[in-house]
Amino acid sequence: xxxxxxxxxxxxxxxxxxxxxxxxxxxxxxxxxxxxxxxxxxxxxxxxxxxxxxxxxxxxxxxxxxxxxxxxxxxxxxxxxxxxxxxxxxxxxxxxxxxxxxxxxxxxxxxxxxxxxxxxxxxxxxxxxxxxxxxxxxxxxxxxxxxxxxxxxxxxxxxxxxxxxxxxxxxxxxxxxxxxxxxxxxxxxxxxxxxxxxxxxxxxxxxxxxxxxxxxxxxxxxxxxxxxxxxxxxxxxxxxxxxxxxxxxxxxxxxxxxxxxxxxxxxxxxxxxxxxxx
Numbered sequence: 001x002x003x004x005x006x007x008x009x010x011x012x013x014x015x016x017x018x019x020x021x022x023x024x025x026x027x028x029x030x031x032x033x034x035x036x037x038x039x040x041x042x043x044x045x046x047x048x049x050x051x052x053x054x055x056x057x058x059x060x061x062x063x064x065x066x067x068x069x070x071x072x073x074x075x076x077x078x079x080x081x082x083x084x085x086x087x088x089x090x091x092x093x094x095x096x097x098x099x100x101x102x103x104x105x106x107x108x109x110x111x112x113x114x115x116x117x118x119x120x121x122x123x124x125x126x127x128x129x130x131x132x133x134x135x136x137x138x139x140x141x142x143x144x145x146x147x148x149x150x151x152x153x154x155x156x157x158x159x160x161x162x163x164x165x166x167x168x169x170x171x172x173x174x175x176x177x178x179x180x181x182x183x184x185x186x187x188x189x190x191x192x193x194x195x196x197x198x199x200x201x202x203x204x205x206x207x208x209x210x211x212x213x214x215x216x217x218x219x220x221x222x223x224x225x226x227x228x229x230x231x232x233x234x235x236x237x238x239x240x241x242x243x244x245x246x247x248x249x250x251x252x253x254x255x256x257x258x259x260x261x262x263x264x265x266x267x268x269x270x271x272x273x274x275x276x277x278x
Contacts, residue, residue, distance in 0.1 A: 003145070004113065004181075007074060010170075011178035018170045027159045031152045031172035032179075035072070037216075039148070039180050042069025043081075044216045044243040051134060052082040055231035056247055057258045060133055067137040072148030073180045077138040083125035084117075089228055092203040093192075095119065101192030101204050109189035110182075149173045183214040191221035199226040209240065217241025227262035235262070 018024075046066030049055040058066075067078050075081055084098045091097045096119035101108040128134050137144065149169065156168025195206030205225035212219030212233070217240060220233040227235075234241035250256035 004074065007174060007177050007181070010174045015170050015175045015178075018167065022163065022167060024167055024171050025156075025160065025164065027156060027164070028152075028168045028171040031155055031168055032176045035148075035152065035172050035176050036180060038069050039073040039176070040183065040216050041243060041246060042066055042071070043073050043075060043180070043184055044218050045246055046070040047075070047078050047081045048085065048218070049231055049243060049247065051078045051128065051131075052085045053229050055229055055260050056251070056256045058250060058256045062250065062255050063133050064137070067133065068144055071137060071141055071144035072151075072177075073184070074145055074148075074177050075181065075184060077141040078134050079125060079128050079138040082128050082134070083120075086124045087119070087121065088188075089225070090124070091119070092205070092225065096121075099188040101189065105189050105193060108192060109185045112188075149177075152176075183211075184218075186211050187215055187218050187221060191219060195219075195222070197222045199223050212240050217243045229260045230262045231259045232261065 046063070047070045050058065050063065050066060070078060070081075076084075088097055088099060093100060093102050098117060098119075099108045099112045103111075152172035153165045153169040155165075155172075157165030160167070190211055191206050191208050192204040193206070195208040195211075197206055199207075199222050203225055205222045207222045208219040210219065211221075217233045218224070220235075220239060220241065223235060224230070224233045231247050232239075232241060232244040234244065247256055247259060251259055
């Protein structure tokens with residue numbers, strides 16, 4: 001929590017002030033974009049679709065790479081993130097929902113991080129604790145986070161000395177982390193308050209194509225809550241869902257299999273099925 005608050009303060013004050021005084025280089029912006037994509041997909045593909053929902057299977061080393069990328073996003077370990085997310089689906093819009101949208105936009109966006117979690121239940125973490133790679137990432141979460149912040153600093157240091165290192169660290173380390181955090185938070189807030197509900201109205205989840213642009217396809221949230229184990233959040237070929245494209249690419253390369261889908265999402269009674277791959 002301290003590191004999270006420090007990131008927020010440094011982004012709001014330090015990032016624009018440094019940019020005003022010294023400016024940011026092309027490398028800084030390139031690293032910002034690259035790490036935004038890598039860490040964002042680490043959350044959507046690794047933490048969310050693989051660990052929380054078991055939408056597909058993959059080799060251990062691929063899982064480890066995804067969890068390292070997800071750890072660089074500073075959203076807690078996959079163990080804690082996944083347990084909270086499983087609880088969110090089990091108790092959506094209820095008191096036990098960790099980011100309960102019925103308590104308002106700011107609570108579901110980030111306020112829930114600042115209050116005690118009275119409804120934490122170990123049962124939501126039991127399956128995750130049985131995964132040795134999840135537990136490895138949990139044990140080494142802090143070094144993983146620090147390595148993600150060190151990476152842009154080292155890139156900038158090699159490119160432009162100490163000032164280059166600090167510049168890249170501020171934008172691609174601190175600023176990028178803040179951006180990925182808030183894009184993910186938009187799924188908990190915006191996608192439970194505004195948007196369409198074409199698949200189900202059993203909870204507050206909604207589809208937002210705009211949020212999907214920021215979160216690599218996670219904005220098709222009403223579909224996701226209707227078919228949570230589908231490896232796709234955007235089921236149509238034209239839906240902007242880079243996360244499903246990455247999973248499909250891994251499957252094509254033999255690095256993912258057992259991709260789960262809901263069949264034709266427009267057909268009544270369509271149930272989940274497994275697509276062989278790899």
